[in-house]
Amino acid sequence: MAVSLYLAFTRYDIFNPPEWVGFGNFVRMFTDDPVFLRSAQVTLEYVLLGTPVKLAAALAVALLLNSITRGSGFFRSAFYTPSLIGASVSVAIVWRAMFAGDGPVDSSLQVLGVELGGWVGDVDLAIPMMIILVVWQFGAPMVIFLAGLKQVPTELYEAAQVDGAGPVHRFWKVTVPMLSPVIFFNLLLETIHAFQVFGSAFIISNGSGAPGGRLNFITLYMYKRGFADMQMGYAAAIAWVVLVVVAIIAAIMFRTARSWVYYAGDNR
């Protein structure tokens, strides 16, 4: 990490010794590199839209699985499997084929009267396509939610029911507060995870970040700067900016968590 920090302040093409440029890389990033700014924008878009939707899907399925008794083991495994294989190259290839102009998704939508054309080359649909891919991999947070739900004392639900609370009220007043530490954990983990999106974007866009840079997530951009353009110093500077941004977001989450995360035994 120390070497990477040093390189962030240099111009370094691997072949020649690093040349000290001070804050030059950082200045260039924010003043003379619209592609970096666009990459940062699409990454934030993906994180801000993809993470909540993924967590909502994971929680919804966890609630469903928590309420059934027969076959829960099978369904748990079935829903968990995509998170094991979802990040693989083969799934990205399949995803690309599914969302292509003549792919099954497009064909199915046409049957329903929705004419979207292909998603892969569409600047407006590329990120939604990626969000669907990440949401499909909700298995890991789902299992954690499920474990959290099992820990909620049934007496609380019984007491709420006696007080006349309906299912929606019980969810908001009992489940969510009791689950809040798990929600916080999942939110933190999945946000950091979303910033790391790379492989699927690389495969789906043929390594270019197309269409129109909409899949040029910050990790992909960093990789291209480093290994295709041999601007290793600049890539290191991007890596440090990403690290700082993720750290700030995590710090904000920890700070705000005090007001909405409930820990048993907490006196606040």
Added chain:
Amino acid sequence: MASAALLLAGCGGEPAGPSADFDPNAPVTLDLAFWGNDTRAGFYKNAIAKFNEKYPKITVNSTFLPFPEFWEKRQIEAAGRDLPDVMQFDYAYLRQYSQNRLLLDLKPYLGKYIKTDGFTESTLGIGVVNGVTTALPIGTNAWAMFTNTALVTKTGAGAYPGGTSWDEYATWMGAVAKAGGGSVWGGTDPTGRIQNFEISLRADGKNLFDDAGAPQFTKAELAEFWGRGAQVRGTGATIPTKRLLEVAPKSGFGAGLTTSELTWDNFGAGYAGDLGADASGLALTAPPVTKAGAKDLYLKPSMLHAIAANSEHPEASALLVDFLLNSQEAGAVFGTNRGLPASSTHLAGVKLDPLSQKILDYETSIKDRLGAAPPVPVVGYGSIEEKFRQLGEELGLGTVTVEQAVDQFFSEMDTILKK
């Protein structure tokens, strides 16, 4: 620290040269890397089998990737000085790898392990950077236009005669697109490729870069060029960029969606493979010309062979390069898949199939348009070319304006040239 810096700089001293006690019958394993597709991989497999008939103890492990990924992998390996022993090499990266001493100085091996009789003085000079021979050309090629005559006929439009003005070409593409009814287009926006910009500049007697590596074009010239693309795209004559992205990594031409494509003249076998048909329906013709009588085209090495400086078996690698470059057996296997062979002994083995004959005929037909080759590409040319392509794509999608694209291109180019 100083030694680390020297190591980074690749200043490892003079190359040792061939070993006096090299035994070609001693067991050796070589890594061979090339870019291409399944068709070319099959050719390499056959050629290696023939090489092993002569040198059974030299095992060759070959790997291949599409062009962009091939270079990304090489760049990573170059960082660790772990390049494959023998590489198919591209002209665009030759200066960068040569200047950084990543490639073996071939001089001690020429004549001894690699025969040079089949090359002319000028073709041997192609792989020389700063006085050092670091690569040898496999073949030569020229910028050309492929047309899919079978598809043109199917649409009912007339054939493109070749060598017209750009406006006439655009009109022809429009006629094809009209006849194609939304499923076939006349071509791909030509302003997305830096080579088309290059031949426009060469029509005015300039190159992309001069001998010192400085650009020979202005922002206004590039804006004017990209502005022409907007006009052509606006008529619906060219395939929409969105559709191109859907079929990538095939091109619109390879996917059977366009009837013409401007590219290097040795791409025919790849297109035939992509189209899943024989190459009989493919025709090669001269690209549009910016000014009548211009010497805008040139012959360049379609690809080269180089040996990594880090190779532990330079002599065996040299024998493999010799076989792949000079032998009639390899010539018979590859044909013109890697360009029109630069070595006459290699060419003698080539059985000119119809497609190879078309390439030969094409390069003969453009003799009047051939000018002097531009200087060896600047360091980072590969990145500049890719940036041009990506901006062309973005212009097609409408995500940048011409002015923004020009600014971005110049900013990027300045950074790369300063690197």
